Amino acid sequence: MPHPTRREFLASTAPAAAAFCSVPRVVRASRTLQDGVDGARVASRMEAIARFGATPEGAFRTAGSDADLAARGAFTGWLEDAGFEVRTDLAGNLIGRLAGTDPALPPLLTGSHLDSVPAGGNFDGVAGSIASLEAAAAIAASGTPLRHPLEVAVFFNEENGKTGSRALAGEVTQDEMDLPVYGGLTLGQALARVGGSPERVTEAALEPGHYAGFLELHIEQGPTLATEGIEIGVVQGIVGIRRFRVRVSGFANHAGTTAMGIRRDALVTAGRFLVAVHEETRAWPGRQVATVGRIEAHPGAANVIPGAVDLSLEIRDLEMETIEALYQRFRDLGRELARRNQTEISFEPYYLSRAAPCDPGFMDTVEAAAESLGFSNLRLPSGAGHDAQSIAVLAPVGMLFVPSRDGISHSPREFTSVSDIVNGTRVLLESLRRLDGSID
Numbered sequence: 001m002p003h004p005t006r007r008e009f010l011a012s013t014a015p016a017a018a019a020f021c022s023v024p025r026v027v028r029a030s031r032t033l034q035d036g037v038d039g040a041r042v043a044s045r046m047e048a049i050a051r052f053g054a055t056p057e058g059a060f061r062t063a064g065s066d067a068d069l070a071a072r073g074a075f076t077g078w079l080e081d082a083g084f085e086v087r088t089d090l091a092g093n094l095i096g097r098l099a100g101t102d103p104a105l106p107p108l109l110t111g112s113h114l115d116s117v118p119a120g121g122n123f124d125g126v127a128g129s130i131a132s133l134e135a136a137a138a139i140a141a142s143g144t145p146l147r148h149p150l151e152v153a154v155f156f157n158e159e160n161g162k163t164g165s166r167a168l169a170g171e172v173t174q175d176e177m178d179l180p181v182y183g184g185l186t187l188g189q190a191l192a193r194v195g196g197s198p199e200r201v202t203e204a205a206l207e208p209g210h211y212a213g214f215l216e217l218h219i220e221q222g223p224t225l226a227t228e229g230i231e232i233g234v235v236q237g238i239v240g241i242r243r244f245r246v247r248v249s250g251f252a253n254h255a256g257t258t259a260m261g262i263r264r265d266a267l268v269t270a271g272r273f274l275v276a277v278h279e280e281t282r283a284w285p286g287r288q289v290a291t292v293g294r295i296e297a298h299p300g301a302a303n304v305i306p307g308a309v310d311l312s313l314e315i316r317d318l319e320m321e322t323i324e325a326l327y328q329r330f331r332d333l334g335r336e337l338a339r340r341n342q343t344e345i346s347f348e349p350y351y352l353s354r355a356a357p358c359d360p361g362f363m364d365t366v367e368a369a370a371e372s373l374g375f376s377n378l379r380l381p382s383g384a385g386h387d388a389q390s391i392a393v394l395a396p397v398g399m400l401f402v403p404s405r406d407g408i409s410h411s412p413r414e415f416t417s418v419s420d421i422v423n424g425t426r427v428l429l430e431s432l433r434r435l436d437g438s439i440d
């Protein structure tokens with residue numbers, strides 16, 4: 001099939017975005033026909049969503065913006081065309097439903113999000129939303145319905161707090177509605193604009209077991225798949241995060257009159273500590289990451305020995321035990337470095353996000369589906385948060401990644417080829433069919 005909207009897309013999309021959207025590789029027609037996934041339709045819908053909120057600086061399709069409303073409107077039409085019954089729930093989630101052959105079974109859920117960060121790209125969330133729609137439409141048109149009802153969700157406000165999916169998990173509080181979101185709105189105003197209810201948002205919570213399972217396709221947002229030339233990432237889970245405020249205390253004194261041997265320079269300890277964090281984390285086996293992202297010396301003058309330093313410390317891994325073990329190690333190393341430099345170090349935890357492991361059965365299913373279609377695949381963790389993390393408290397979840405060029409995301413330079421998205425759509429479709437047969 002030719003690509004009727006490409007020229008129009010490049011003409012209408014902002015130059016900055018267009019410059020980074022190279023022409024997609026040709027979708028293999030024989031594969032397109034076989035399972036009902038239509039690559040040209042995927043491409044034209046990706047482009048249609050990219051037009052909403054396109055600017056020279058990137059995509060501005062923040063939750064509750066005019067562009068978000070327009071994108072959701074287009075998506076609603078596509079769901080209805082595919083035969084889905086569409087509703088918006090109290091938390092602003094746009095949900096399409098297709099009946100299954102066994103009405104007693106809980107629904108299978110797939111989907112992602114259409115909102116972007118300010119100056120974002122055209123693939124984060126959109127790829128998964130369009131892939132879910134395409135896989136669901138292929139099922140609807142196949143004449144071979146699933147046993148389970150099938151729901152396709154576009155979650156509300158993923159990018160600024162995962163509001164829609166967290167509300168389903170019962171994690172959103174009424175107070176959050178007053179918080180500012182992108183675009184000068186409060187969260188409550190943004191929610192009302194998409195047809196949700198700020199007054200009743202907490203009633204959107206579902207009971208565990210409401211869904212049979214959730215499967216989300218997303219761009220990797222990291223470089224692993226693209227670098228290694230692998231088509232499908234089988235996500236092991238979403239990493240947990242712990243953050244600490246670290247303070248090194250020394251003694252502020254005259255930088256001219258205090259001899260080097262008697263100084264208690266907090267910044268020297270802090271510098272050694274951040275290097276130790278980096279090297280220790282690299283030396284451990286595994287994919288854990290640790291970062292000192294902020295450092296502030298006090299009093300911060302050229303002629304005063306730093307008397308105190310504040311640092312941030314963040315640790316991420318799939319295993320909360322590994323995060324804890326790394327923290328213990330950093331604390332021991334920090335104390336030793338501080339002692340040797342006549343300073344002191346303290347750690348104060350202030351943020352915790354629990355790791356959300358993917359269901360082992362879902363991982364096996366996605367892997368088997370990728371294998372059956374001949375796609376190379378790799379198991380890997382997700383270092384970024386996703387809606388699947390929220391849904392994991394309600395149902396078993398799985399995720400699959402498609403490659404992100406150069407690992408770039410939250411940027412207009414974000415890019416995934418249409419053929420990679422179509423490959424992922426086909427694995428998503430095959431996985432949904434297999435899950436439908438294997439879970440009750």
Ligand SMILES: [Zn+2]
Binds near residue numbers: 113125
């Ligand atoms: Zn996303």
